[in-house]
Each structure stands twice: as C-alpha cells, then as structure tokens.
Amino acid sequence: MPAVEIVEVAARDGLQNENSVVSTAAKLELIDRAIRAGARRLEVTSFVNPARVPQMADAEAVVAGLPRRDDVTYIALVLNRRGAERALASGVDELGAVCVASDTFGIRNQGQTAAESLAVACETVALARAAGRTAQITIATAFGCPFEGEVPIDRVVEMAKRAADAQPREVALADTIGVAVPAQVTEAVTLVAEAIAPLPVRAHFHDTRNTAIANVWAAIGAGARVIDAALGGLGGCPFAPGASGNVATEDVLYLLDRSGIATGYDRALAIDTASWLTGLIGRDLSGKVRCAPPFPPAHGEAGPRG
C-alpha cells in the first residue's frame, strides 16, 4: 500500500474551534510534541481577524516561535488578501486558502459567496507563488452545508478545476460540518482527482456523525494520499457534550498502521500527546484509540492503552 501523509491540524482547526484560548507557549509545545510524534506538515495558525477569532490572535508570535526544521512544513490559514500578506510577512512556509462550496455558509463564515471565496483563494496562491512560497486551496462544506443541505458534486468538481488552474500545491475537500458518508467521498475524490490531475487531492474530515474514519478510508481508496487530522480529535464544540471535532490523528494512525500503510508517525507518542491535550483543554476529547487497550496486546495480555 502507498504511504499517506497526515497534516496535523490540532494547533489551528482544533484550537480555533475550542472555546478556551490557549497560550502561545502551549501551542508551541503542542506543535513540538506533534513533530516528535512524527508530524512533518502542520497547520499551525490562521491569519484572520483577531476580533472574530481570538484563539488565533497570536498568529505572528506562533510562527516566530516555531522550531526551525528543514524537514517540517508549517501551514497558516488565510481568508483574504490582508491575511495572506500577514502570513507571508511572518515567514510561514505555506499558505492555506479556503473557498466555500456553499454561498450561505461562505457569507456567514467569511463574508464571501462561493465565487468570491474562490477568487480570493486563487489570488492567495498567486501571492504565495510570487513570494516563492507554496499554497494550497481547501474547498469547505464540500460534502454538505448546515444551511443549504446537500452540495451538488458537480459544483465541487468545477470549483476544484478552477482552483487547480491557480497551481496550488494540492486541492483539499473538507467536510467542514462532519456530514459526509463514504460512498459520497469515494465519488467526490475520484471525480476531483480526475479533474485536477496531476495535482493531488487532500481530504479533511470531522467526526461529528461517526463517519470520519470510514471517510478517510474511502478517500484513500479513491486516491487521496494526504489526510488532515487533529491529535485527540480536537475541535469539538464545547457546548455539545460528546460532539466531535476533527478526526483524531491517533485514530487515523490505528486505521493505517493496522492496514499496512506507512505514515512516519509513532502511534504511542501520538497517543501520549492526545492525552496531554485533554489536560491542556480541560475536557475529554473524542478520539477513541487513546482510551482503548493496545492492540496487538504488548505481552499477550490486554494492557492499558491504544
């Protein structure tokens, strides 16, 4: 089986969706721990309006504090030209641009229609390329919108084609609200991979309805080789007990390790970091492998974890 790259998004998509604001030092510790567990590409922050997203107000400080390593790529999310300029000035390796497949969600989330968000994303890639940096484009709500419901696959494929024209590093399909099912993922990844070849497809899932691991597996089966995940499953809404955020990195590692797919991660270290994160956030996180006995068992007996 081919190797899969996991993009660790806990420090950005995870923390951005937590109610509590975490210190810059704690974010840097999270990033350092993730790298020690094997992460080599990480979303570390977003350059967005601090009045709207106070969790990411320290974007410049986070980037300034990152360990300098030639073997690690740091991504910062941006939603407009001002964010892109801040991100480029910070020196971060890669820009993550986000367009939205649903007009209603786009207007509510970032004040842009689908078409406007796509134009901004393409402009962001051009700015990054002009500055000698890479950038990628994520299509948010690619599998469903909380306001409009089903999102037509044709619209997503068309947006992916136009995004690919801007020459990003890759195009990501994001299940922003965790509604996707694997049959849908198989179809979408297959069609988008055909439409943007030779650019790779990246996939981003939330586990809100318990389908994220199935969707990861379907995406890989359809050709995706880059998967987003957050340690612990960080990013659940703190107002809804049991609600889930991103698919948990350590759960993806269990799936891939036992399927013979290399990721470069150490699962035990990822579980340690997920456990540390529960302490940092002060609540239980939704990842499950962290809470389960190890398998295969260490000494012929069920042990404590993972």
Place this chain on the structure above:
Amino acid sequence: MPAVEIVEVAARDGLQNENSVVSTAAKLELIDRAIRAGARRLEVTSFVNPARVPQMADAEAVVAGLPRRDDVTYIALVLNRRGAERALASGVDELGAVCVASDTFGIRNQGQTAAESLAVACETVALARAAGRTAQITIATAFGCPFEGEVPIDRVVEMAKRAADAQPREVALADTIGVAVPAQVTEAVTLVAEAIAPLPVRAHFHDTRNTAIANVWAAIGAGARVIDAALGGLGGCPFAPGASGNVATEDVLYLLDRSGIATGYDRALAIDTASWLTGLIGRDLSGKVRCAPPFPPAHGEAGPRG
C-alpha cells in the same frame, strides 16, 4: 443499492456489558421502542449462567413478556446445551450460538476451546432445527483477541465452513473487542462469503477504536447484508469513560440512509430511543448522530439533532 437488515442487539449485547442491571420491564420497553423504530430482528436476551451474568438472569421473563408479532424475530444467545434447552423451552424464535476463534478468549469467556465452542454451536443449531426453530452461529474474536492478538484469517474461514455445515440461518463474524480495520473486514467477509455460500454473512462490530462505521461499510461492500447494532452504542465498559460498545444503530442508519441503502428503520425514532436509553442507563452513550444537528437540515437551518 441492496437493502440491509439491522439486528438490534441493545437488549442483549448492550445491556449484558453494562454494569447496572436493568429491570425486565425496562428491557421490554427498550424492545418495544426498538420495534417501533423499525427493528424486525432483535437479540433480546441470553440464556447463560445467572451467577456469572446477572444482567441476563431474567431471560425467561423477558421472552415471556415479548410482544407477539408475526413480523418480528426474537433471538436468544446460548453458550451450551443447557442454555439451548432453556431457550427452546421459552419459545423464543431463534437461537444465537457463539463459537470463539481464539482458544484463550474462549476458555476465559465461556470455558471452551475454539474447537469445543464450535462443536457446541453446531449442536445448538441441530437442537434448534429439531425443534423447528432457526439458529445462527457467531464467530467471536474473528478479527483479533485481547490475549492472543491477531487471529489468522484461515482459521476463521475454516471455522465458518464447519459452522455452515450445521446449516444455521447465517454465520456472523464478530469483532468482539473492537479491533478490526476495514481492509481486514473486506478480506474476511469476502473469503467467508465464498466459503459458506449460499448462506449469508452477518457482521458484528464494536466501536472501541473508532473503526466500526468503516467496518460496517466494508462488510456491506464485501457482500454482508445483515449488520448487528445497538441503539445508542450501548455496551461500553462503564469503568472506561468514553469507551465504546456496539456500533450505534442510529449511526449505522445515518450511514445507510445517506448512502441510499434501505433498512426499514425510522432514524428519528431510533435517535429518540437512544436518547431515552441514556436516561435509563444514567450515563452518556457513545453514538454520535444523536448529539449532532440533523442533516440535511429541516428548514434550511441547523436544528437540534440527528
């Protein structure tokens, strides 16, 4: 897509693995609610040693109290001849026999080696058939053992063949401890389906490591048309916060509904029953769809559930 039959196991595998003992009346209410939600085949109890499994001590009373319906099949689990005789005397429709793919687990769980458990399971089928009842055989720990680790697929296929020789209604592969991954499920269900054709394969998954929905999808993709599930995801170990039991019926319904696969269930009623169950058990259950907003949204807006 073909229709899939869900066997509702909350009243047996769910409650048997909960610490608290639920009253016979509450069990019968659970069964009644499950039927109203669409269940037409249900594991309702097990005829086992009440000293070892006090949760199932009222097996005869549960069967005596079941609503009499021609369109519903009730299954009782048995592990030996005495259990089979009690079950047949109770008048339950169908016997569920369990053999174990791992000697160590078999000896610890039911005092039988793998070979002994298979012989007892085949004898159970013969007793049921002689009494004009149906019976099925489940192969437990088919995807891994907490003591022995990996279980060779050849052993499972060989056991399935011998089980099929007894002419059960079907042969089920059970991931008793929730370790399976979808690649493994695809292989096992494909090989077992070939080995026991025309008998159907049934599949039983626990969500301990977040792989159960992926495994359900893989099993269906490989030809399984009967899937076990428990409302709410009942059956987690009460000593491990966040630990998961059976795959949640309502989560399976979300997967299948959005994939265009008919089950005969009403998802909203299943979610209602899962919510009622959290009150009965007195703790949060692991199913996720119950805690999520409905999708597609009811009125173009995110609503409260499902």
